Amino acid sequence: MVAVFAAVGSTIPLFNIYRAEDGFTNSGISLTVVAYSAATLSSLLVLGRLSNHVGRRPTAIASLGLLVLGCLLLLDVHDIGILIAGRLLMGLGAGLASSSLTAYIVDAAPARPTWLASVASSQTVMLGLAVGAIGSGALVQFGPWPRDLVYLVVVGLLLLSAALVAISSETVTPVPGGWQALRPDVRVPVRVRQLLPVAAAVLLGTWATGAFYQAFVPALVQDQLHTSSSFVLGLVFATYMGASALGAPLGGRFSPAVAQRIGMIAFLTGWIGIVTAIASGTLPLFIAATLVAGAAQGIAISAATRGLLLGSSLADRAPIFAVVYLLSYSGATFPSLISGQLSHTFSLPQIAAGYGVLALITTLVTAIAARNPTTDMPRPGRLGT
Template sequence: MRVELEVSERKTMTAPTTIAAHKVTTPKIRLAFASAVIALVATFATVGSTVPLFNIYRAEDGFTNAGISVAVVVYSAATLTTLLVLGRLSNHVGRRPISIASLALLFLGCVLLLNVNDISVLVIGRLMLGLGAGLASSSLTSYIVDTAPRHPRWLSSVASSQTVMLGLAIGAVASGALVQFAPLPRQLIYLVDMAFLLVSVLLILASPETVRRKPGARRSMKPSVRVPARVRHLIPVTAAVLLSTWSVGAFYQAFVPALVENQLHTASPLVLGLVFAAYMAPSAFGAPLGSRLSTSMAQRIGMGAFLIGIAGVITAVITSTLALFIVSTIVAGASQGIAISAATRGLLHGSKIDDRAPTFSVIYLISYSGATIPALIAGQLSNVLTLPQIILGYGVFALVATIWTILGARNPLAHPGGEE
């Protein structure tokens, strides 16, 4: 059932999107917001659930670090391509159809991953997850902003930027626990993911649409990268924040399984899931901490603390100290949440409904570029360099990005309503 809606735009991105139609009630708008958040969590929980299995694949099937890094890169490359080609499609077709299509692709990826017996199956399965995550990254995040409530004011930017990290953390921990303690260690987590995805589809089907269908869907698939002119001056620092933080996230996916086992002397899938979650989950909880600061100050503070966390991670790897590794990972994760949420808040400043999908496409294009390119380079270098040497390279990248952010962070252009 389709409900026609009239959308009254926000004056700024922090004011509420009001969906005024006599057939649409406030509870339905709240349902749409909750459904979009749950679906985005399901999306990235599915992506994160593969991480604790990487060590199983290495031990039982002989997969190499280089092979696993290829699977990580293929996922990111598929996401990038989807964002570039289909990132604006939900503006024309609607948020709900594109969101449901993304969940269907993720479901298919889980079906493939139920029987990983060769590196090619893992790569193809991760490819399908990347396609689904790419669609979700623009459609579901835009749906969240469309339906976000008025209060608290930071909820729109935090929910749209940090639900990804929360989902990855939930998927990794759940997967680690099931792999270590439950039957069917290579399949059960994917069956759980599939059930979660089906529930998400049902919730989206029960929720109202926020975008009217309009012509131009085919034209929107012509690759295009744009953000509103009023926030273009924010892109250089936003890029530094996203590239550096997401590159470390990809490092945790591709190399931490081997690092935890070889350097920190534990092979527990649950510990691996918790280590990965220690980087991702604090991001969602750290993000609101910067909500009372200007976007520029929040990015400076977030990146400064992020650099301290990465320095601690490097020290822990060199000294093989698990406790320091976990604490430093939590610091880096929480501080990246402050910086990423502030960068997202800046780009969404004053956004209208048609701005959101293209803006999120740009955000995630930059983010997945940060996840893809360094991971591809590091994967090739893993044949000649040790993991401690590789992580030092990520530390240098974090240092450069932090200096760039501290020197160049700026606020959105002022208007009569103020920045916030």
């Protein structure tokens, strides 16, 4: 999972190079984020239950293979269409990994501590994005072949990961019905339904912010915070994502409802600092506020995931994670699509303020409506088709 999302994060420090050398616009960069998220959504809808039928290992290896193809395509980016196509392949691979590899992690996790499975499954995404961004920033800034080396390194990590998965133990027994599983059909246990509105608010607010950091922070760092360093850009993005992985275990000390409230209130505090830093052009404040928002989202996301997983059976896990990431990437896709169009009219600080308002709304929903999961035995239910 870390390798998958390191591949996804590796592209971000290169966005300013593509803007400067190839004439890509903020709107075009935002469109690549939309393409990635839309491909991930499609993969989740169609392939979210596939690992229950063909096994965790084959689907995990297929997801890594799609990421390899995406990286190879990005070795020659001089047109926005190539960048979009590469990100589409990455999105397909990330979507397949989001359901199969996360379920694989939970299958293999020990029973104690109880929060370990939810933290490991939800925060490897953030950790991978952080590793990819800061590693890419360092290679772009200080290494040879700034447009290519990072993709070659990531391909090596993905191939190594595929080899390790191939020699690992399978955790599910393949069952017939794989073709039927490709029909979009999102299922969750009945007991989870009452938790979905608040989980959706948490995932919308936090993942929209992650998409904001991908699409607009490269330009903000250069234009508003006055640095063109690819390493600093990677460091800023890694601060947000890496802090999420560090903050996530803190939520395990509280019930899911309390942890979600604490996380989202701290997340809003971070956003207030982010908007203030952009308005004043203060890079240290921006990094500090990014750190707060990142750690806070880790608390909130892992708590929401923990609540949804409580009492889940082996067969429930892949569908639950498909729903989690379906909500997550919806939160990344639609605000990015809207803000990308608005970027033709509004300035980057105004776009950032809009995301701050979204953080306020999702925090209010969480503070008012968060609740703890029940311990009833789960029964299969249908969320929608």
